[in-house]
Amino acid sequence: MKQGVFSLNKLIYINQDKLEFHLTNGHISYILRVMPQIKQLESVYFGKAVHVRKDLHNLDEYEPGSGCQLFPKTGIASLEHRRQEYPTYGTTDFRKPAFEIKYNDGDKISNFQFDSYQVLNGAPYYKDMPHVRYADDAETLVILLKDQYSDLELKLNYTIFPDIDIIVRNAEFFNPGRNSYDLLAAKSASFDLPTTNYDLITLNGAWARERHVNRTPLRPGIQEIGSVRGATGHIHDPFIALADKNTTQNKGNVIGLTLMYSGNHQETVDVNTYGVTRVMTGISDADFDWVLEPMSNFVTPQAVLSFSSHGFNGLSHNYHDLIRNHIIEKRWQKSARPVLINNWEATYYDFNEQKLVKLAKEAKDIGCDLFVLDDGWFGHRMSDTGSMGD
Structure with missing residues (x-):
């Protein structure tokens, strides 16, 4: 193992010197890190497995641009030039945020910075929400962020399995203070990709014609699906995929996102002027306003991310394996229904x-x-x- 890097149970590697986190099972890699000085989380890589190494400069294409200078003496002129992992609202990033909080004075600007991390065996358990289970062989990276303008805390969970090409993500907001806050948006997962060279795949339909496949190239701006019907259904499934242009049923790279939730949902792809693609899934922002009372929390539904280098069929197999082994009630997993x-x-x-x-x-x-x-x-x-x- 290279100096400054260690692993826990061979699934999660951490560079302590640079605070870089590499989740890999040998088939896929998901890499994020803490930006120096400003302590924001940066999306580095999601895709086919790459070697664990100390130097990841080839995955960082950042060059300072001519944005407004929010962070003095850091070399970071604007966050909209950076690939972010769970972006905040109202700073120098003018894309859609993953979350939005309204403070007592009406301000909506937050600044959640990295505080600490944990690596846990298994996956998070939620009594009153759908979640992955029977996951003793999985590992979960938990990253704690703290707001610099309030007492609010934010945990980001990343679960990886040794034998399934899946990353399960969600967020947990906690209010340990004395004031209440309005949570106006809270996505389950968000990450940025360094290119726009994808086709967007969505599934739509209606009564008696469910699950029609739509495939369209990405373009600058926002492409979005969702539901405000109070339930999921055949209108728009809470699923999107980003595929290489040449991806077919059995060949090519594809990233999938789906949501373990049956209420209002929203899936967003946002391409900015610098050719960075932001992908988000979670509860719909429409009429969403959750009051975070003192000593209370809010947990987002779990988002299930997957990568396949074997086309849409491989992506489908990944989801089938997860559902069969980690969602379906154990007594029905291998028995006739x-x-x-x-x-x-x-x-x-x-x-x-x-x-x-x-x-x-x-x-x-x-x-x-x-x-x-x-x-x-x-x-x-x-x-x-x-x-x-x-």
Whole structure:
């Protein structure tokens, strides 16, 4: 191991001299670091595994630009020139932020700086939220940031698995002080990529035509999908992918993001004038206002990031492996599921007891375990326009 670098259980490598963090399982690498002096987090790399080494200068394409000088004596003229990991609102970065906080005086400018880090075995557990589980072989990097203008604290969690090409991310805001604050935006994950040479893939649809694939080149500005219906659904799935131009079903590089959440969601790709691509996913900002009371916290849903060098099929396999082994209830992971039959497509509104009994018997003969009587059983329910719920 090179001087200044050490590893914990072979999944998370840390350069203590430069505060660089390299998560890798030999297939993928996710690298971030603390910017010197200003102590902001910088996105360095996400993709196919690279060697663990002390010198990462070839991954840093930063050249100081002619922005406003917010950070004296640092050589950093403007944060919009830097690839950021969880960007704040209202400083010299004029792209969309990952979070936004309103203080008691109405100010919205925050400055969360690196404070410390931990490496934990396993993955975070959340009693009241969907989350990855059965993750004893995983490791989680926890980075603590503290606001310089308030008592607020922010934890960023990064979980990596040894055998699945997945990074699970989320954020936890904590208010240890005496004042309340309004959290106006809180994304689950955000990171910046050094190029714009991607196609954006989204999945949209409607009733009876779910999951249509849309593929379009990135362009300057914001491309965004989401839902404010209070639920996910076929309109826009909380999923986006960024693929190389030549990526096919089985070949090429692709990055995927999806959200373990069934409420309002928002997925954003923001390309700035310097050719940097910002990618974010999380709860929708629309009408979002969470009051952080003293001694309370707010936990964002988990975002699941994946990289595949084997096209969309490889990306799909990554997500299938995670869902099968770390989300599905353990007793159903490798056992046959019960099979049910629903009468709706077989009969629509045109049925009686004789038809239903015949259908149920035939279903039993082919191995179905449960018969479900769907729409149409109300008193005068012969069409979509009548007798619902009588």
